[in-house]
Each structure stands twice: as C-alpha cells, then as structure tokens.
Amino acid sequence: MSRHAKINDxxxxxxxxxxxxxxAADPRLIVAADGMYYTSDDGRQILDATAGLWCxxxxxxxxxxxxxxxxQVATLDYAPHFNFGTPQAFELSTRLAGLFPxxxxxxxxxxxxxxxxxxxxxxxxxxxxxxxxxxxxxxxxRERGYHGTGFGGISVGGIVNNRRxxxxxxxxxxxxxxxxxxxxxxxxxxxxxxxxxxxxDLERLCALHDPSTIAAVIVEPMAGSTGVLLPPKGxxxxxxxxxxxxxxxxxxxxxxxxxxxxxxxxxxxxxxxxPDIIATAKGLTNGVVPMGAVAVSREIYASAxxxxxxxxxxxxxxxxxxxxxxxxxxxxxxESYRANEMFARVEALAPKWENALHELRGRPHVADIRNLxxxxxxxxxxxxxxxxxxxxxxxxxxxxxxxxxxxxxxxIALSPPFIITEAQVDGLFDRLADILDxxx
Ligand code: PMP
Numbered sequence: 001m002s003r004h005a006k007i008n009d010x011x012x013x014x015x016x017x018x019x020x021x022x023x024a025a026d027p028r029l030i031v032a033a034d035g036m037y038y039t040s041d042d043g044r045q046i047l048d049a050t051a052g053l054w055c056x057x058x059x060x061x062x063x064x065x066x067x068x069x070x071x072q073v074a075t076l077d078y079a080p081h082f083n084f085g086t087p088q089a090f091e092l093s094t095r096l097a098g099l100f101p102x103x104x105x106x107x108x109x110x111x112x113x114x115x116x117x118x119x120x121x122x123x124x125x126x127x128x129x130x131x132x133x134x135x136x137x138x139x140x141x142r143e144r145g146y147h148g149t150g151f152g153g154i155s156v157g158g159i160v161n162n163r164r165x166x167x168x169x170x171x172x173x174x175x176x177x178x179x180x181x182x183x184x185x186x187x188x189x190x191x192x193x194x195x196x197x198x199x200x201d202l203e204r205l206c207a208l209h210d211p212s213t214i215a216a217v218i219v220e221p222m223a224g225s226t227g228v229l230l231p232p233k234g235x236x237x238x239x240x241x242x243x244x245x246x247x248x249x250x251x252x253x254x255x256x257x258x259x260x261x262x263x264x265x266x267x268x269x270x271x272x273x274x275p276d277i278i279a280t281a282k283g284l285t286n287g288v289v290p291m292g293a294v295a296v297s298r299e300i301y302a303s304a305x306x307x308x309x310x311x312x313x314x315x316x317x318x319x320x321x322x323x324x325x326x327x328x329x330x331x332x333x334x335e336s337y338r339a340n341e342m343f344a345r346v347e348a349l350a351p352k353w354e355n356a357l358h359e360l361r362g363r364p365h366v367a368d369i370r371n372l373x374x375x376x377x378x379x380x381x382x383x384x385x386x387x388x389x390x391x392x393x394x395x396x397x398x399x400x401x402x403x404x405x406x407x408x409x410x411x412i413a414l415s416p417p418f419i420i421t422e423a424q425v426d427g428l429f430d431r432l433a434d435i436l437d438x439x440x
Contacts (some may be wrong), residue, residue: 028399033060036420038404046399049428050406051417054224054256055287058336059419065288068332072325081109081322089322092330096293099265099334101274106301108294108314109321113255113281114148116292117218120279121152122316124216124249127300130307133247136215137172140205140248144178146225147218147253156218159226174209176201176219180229182379186368187361188230189354195232202242211246216277221267224256227411228370228377236273249300250275255292259283260337260418262373263347270373276300286333291326342418346374352422356429357414363436365390376414378432383440390439397435403428 007027015023029041036059038046051057058065079086089109097105108123110116121139128136141147141156148154154162155170158178163169177198185192202217221236223229243250257267258280264270266278277300281292304313320326337343350373357376358369368379383389391407398405406413416428 026396035059035061036417036424044402047403047416047424047428049398049403049414049416051415052287053282053406054261054415055282057260057283057418058286058333058340058342059417062286062333062336064336064339065286065329065332068328069288069325072328076324079324080319082317086322086324086327088324088327088331092322092327092334095331095334096295100278100295101266101268103274103297104268104278104295105298106296108296108316109318109326110281110292110294111290111318111320111323111326112148112292113253113279114150114153115318116255116279116281116294117147117156117253118150118152119292119294119316120251120253120277121156121216121218123277123294123296123300123314124251126314126316127249127303128215130303133212135213136247138209138214139170139173140176140202140214140217141173142176142178142219142223144180144226144229145175145218145220145223145253147220148255172213174205176205176217178223178226178229179232179235180227181232182368185232187358188370189358190372191230191233193233196234196238198232199235199238199242202239202248206242206246206248211248214246214248216249216251217243218251218253218279220253220256221271221273222257222262222372222375224375224413224415225408227379227408228372228375228413230370230372231271236271240273240275249277251277251279253279255279255281256375256415257373259333260343260346261375261415263343263350265343284333285326285329286336288333289323289326289329290320291323291330293330340419346418349418349420349422349425350374353425356425359429360433360436363433365439366436374415374418374420378412378414378436380410380412380436380439382410393439394435397438398432401431401435403431403435405432 030038031041032039093107096107110119139156143158145158147157155173158175179195179198181195184194252275262270276297278295285291354371357371365380367381370377380390388409391410395407
C-alpha cells in the first residue's frame with residue numbers, strides 16, 4: 001500500500017486554507033519534530049523556516065514545555081474558569097501583566113488568534129457602552145489586514161479572498177489603506193522611510209463618519225500573514241495620536257509579533273507605541289496547546305468593574321479560557337524565553353538575518369525583500385496571467401529540498417524559531433537562492 005493511500009480526493013479531512021485537491025495529489029506529511037526540524041513521513045529532515053505558522057518561537061519539543069504539559073495533564077486535565085479557577089491562571093496573568101507594556105495589566109484568555117481578535121473588538125465596544133458612549137460602534141481595520149477568521153476578524157480584515165464568499169459581514173466597518181508601497185520602498189531594510197502620511201487616512205475616516213461613532217481601530221503593527229507589510233517610520237505613533245485626539249481605542253493585533261518575534265515581548269514595546277488593547281496567541285504557548293491572551297488597559301478593566309450593571313461584568317468567555325494544559329504550556333514557554341534569553345537572541349541575530357536575506361536581491365524574479373526582527377519576506381514578480389504560481393512552485397521546491405517556507409501568493413514569508421543558529425541562517429538562504437534560480 002502506498003504511504004499516501006489514505007490521502008486522496010475522497011479523504012474526510014477538509015484542510016484549512018489549503019488547495020485540498022492539489023494536496024491529495026501531492027501531499028506533504030509530517031510525523032515528528034525536534035528543535036529546528038520536522039521529520040517528514042519519508043524520513044527527511046525539514047528545516048522549519050516559519051516556526052510552524054509563526055508560533056513555535058522556542059523551537060519544537062522544548063523540554064521545559066513538554067514536561068510541563070505532561071505533568072499538568074497527569075494532575076489536572078481540565079477545570080472551568082466560569083465561577084471557578086486555578087491558581088496557575090492567576091499566576092500566568094500576573095506574569096503576563098509584568099511583561100506587557102506598562103498599564104496593560106489585565107488579561108482575558110482565548111484559544112486562538114481569531115478569538116483574541118473578536119474578544120478585543122467586543123471589549124472595545126463594551127468599554128464605550130460602560131462609559132455611556134454607546135454610539136461608538138464603528139470599527140476601523142485596514143486593507144490587507146489579517147485578523148483571523150471569525151466574523152469580526154474577517155470584517156475588520158482586508159484580505160479580499162477571506163471576505164468575498166461570506167456575505168455582508170459586520171456593519172459599520174471601514175478600512176484604512178494598507179502601507180505597502182514598493183514603488184517608493186522596495187528593498188527597505190527594516191521599516192520603510194515613506195508612507196507615514198497614510199496614517200492620515202484615519203483623520204479622513206473620522207471626518208467621513210464623525211469620530212463620535214468610532215469605537216476602535218485595529219491594526220497589525222507588522223502585518224504578517226498578508227505578506228509581511230511593515231509600518232512606515234512614524235506611522236504607528238501617528239495612529240496613536242489621532243486615536244487619542246478623538247477618543248478612539250487603538251488595538252494592536254500582535255498574534256504574530258507578540259512574544260519576541262521582533263526581539264521584544266511586543267511590537268508595542270519595539271515601536272514605543274502603547275495601544276489600549278493587545279490581542280495575542282501563537283507564541284504564548286509555543287504552539288504546543290492552542291491559546292490566546294488579550295491584554296487590556298487598566299482603564300478598560302476598571303470601567304467594566306465599576307460601571308457594569310450586572311454582577312457578571314462581561315458576558316463573554318470560552319469553555320477552554322485558561323485551559324490548564326494551555327496555562328501550563330504558557331508558563332513554561334515564558335520560562336523558556338526567559339531562561340534562554342530568546343528575545344535578546346532575536347535582537348542579536350536580526351542584523352545577520354537582514355544581511356543574509358538581502359543577499360538574495362538580484363536573484364531571478366525577486367521584486368522586493370523586506371525584514372524586521374526575525375521576519376523576512378521575498379516578493380516575487382508574478383508569472384504573467386498566473387498570480388501565485390511562482391510562489392506555489394517555490395513552496396513545493398523548498399519542501400523537496402528540506403525547507404518549510406510559507407507563501408502568500410507570490411510572497412515568501414520566513415519566520416524561523418528563535419533558536420536558529422547563524423550556520424542554519426546561511427544554509428537556509430543558500431538553499432533559497434538555489435530554489436529562486438530554479439523557478440519558472
Ligand atoms: N491575527 C493575526 C495577525 C494572525 O497572523 C493570525 C494567524 N495567522 C490570526 C489573527 C488568527 O489566529 P488563529 O489562526 O490562531 O485564529
């Protein structure tokens with residue numbers, strides 16, 4: 001029997017964000033992982049150049065995390081956090097509050113980035129209602145933003161394919177323009193010079209809708225899933241100023257940038273811009289157990305506690321909010337980041353990463369290269385009449401060559417675990433250079 005006999009057009013697994021029929025014909029199966037590598041079902045070592053889906057920041061099978069989860073499952077498999085609680089959930093919250101920017105010191109738990117985003121949006125709406133400002137219902141996202149797949153997230157999100165088959169979505173949502181401007185900013189190293197004026201879009205939307213109707217603005221400080229779009233210098237600070245002027249809450253979706261991806265705990269810290277709410281997930285548990293966390297400002301929490309008209313201050317939560325296995329994984333993950341000084345490692349590695357990545361400039365089809373922290377993107381020229389085909393070919397060739405990369409259309413995104421060595425960085429870019437040379 002072929003090793004892929006179970007994967008065919010009649011397979012029962014409807015795969016997420018995947019061309020299922022193509023996969024059935026040409027599957028890529030993973031059976032184990034350790035450190036920087038996956039093992040494929042045919043026994044090959046595959047370098048994980050994407051930390052899974054931007055989540056395995058500490059590398060695979062980190063012993064601290066594995067042991068913590070094993071211990072936890074043998075002690076307390078599950079406990080509810082509606083009306084009951086576990087000491088560890090309080091401990092984790094205290095630790096997180098100490099790591100998020102000053103003032104963001106209350107944490108609400110979810111199971112994913114999508115849930116964190118929808119939670120953040122709901123808390124923003126709730127906050128204005130608590131203050132007697134319930135006319136503020138409008139939500140502002142951004143073109144090409146990715147905020148997960150809940151109805152809130154796809155409504156404020158700006159990726160057309162994620163929206164167009166799903167009806168009318170949420171009412172009262174508008175979008176800023178995205179900040180991607182290759183004509184002015186191609187091959188920038190770090191954040192681009194041009195485009196701070198795009199933040200003025202928010203003033204335009206305030207004028208259009210009347211700011212007293214706007215509850216919140218949500219952006220990814222660095223947009224990841226849409227192909228690594230960086231904020232122009234000064235852009236995020238400008239958004240903060242405009243929000244402050246008009247009483248609008250600023251939400252950062254840090255599902256990718258949280259937990260060290262830019263060399264700091266958050267992008268908020270990296271950029272020195274503090275939002276009112278931060279949505280996180282992924283790196284919180286190193287991807288080992290699904291979990292998200294939403295950090296909110298003291299003022300938002302206080303307004304709920306002081307002004308709620310019901311004993312339960314927020315009618316929101318999940319069966320698995322603060323799931324004991326997830327909490328154990330998160331505590332161990334934070335400990336691994338601390339004990340192994342992983343964020344400092346990202347900071348130290350970032351210049352080498354940037355230089356090695358930009359060495360690919362001039363290879364066939366390379367239209368732009370972008371980087372920040374331990375994130376990189378290589379934007380390829382699209383094949384005429386076949387957008388995405390070249391990126392797809394690169395992904396498949398990389399897998400054959402023992403590399404996991406992520407592609408969004410014709411953009412290759414790279415975000416390795418923080419434990420990647422300098423030699424592995426060199427090896428990664430050598431192999432990528434070879435793959436680029438072989439693309440049609
Ligand atoms: N927001 C951002 C910025 C993300 O990158 C993602 C996932 N890539 C999400 C939200 C959604 O997270 P999840 O897939 O865990 O729901």
